[in-house]
Amino acid sequence: MYSCEEISERYNVKLITVWDWIRKKKLPAIKIGREYRIKEEDLKTFEDERRTVPVRKE
Numbered sequence: 464m465y466s467c468e469e470i471s472e473r474y475n476v477k478l479i480t481v482w483d484w485i486r487k488k489k490l491p492a493i494k495i496g497r498e499y500r501i502k503e504e505d506l507k508t509f510e511d512e513r514r515t516v517p518v519r520k521e
Contacts, residue, residue: 464493464500484509 465473467481470490474481484490485499490509492499511518 464502465506467492467499467501470501470506 467478467485470481471478481490482499485492490501491505492501
């Protein structure tokens, strides 16, 4: 599981951008207390949906 801070560093965006993705339901997250965590599978889906060229499954 990733924190919002880790996601923002990974994509070189501001933390508020990650929160916006979560709020707009573009990036699924789990709320634990006052923090969000993002599963590896959800992050992969998020990336795959934004590819300019579809991934070929062989």
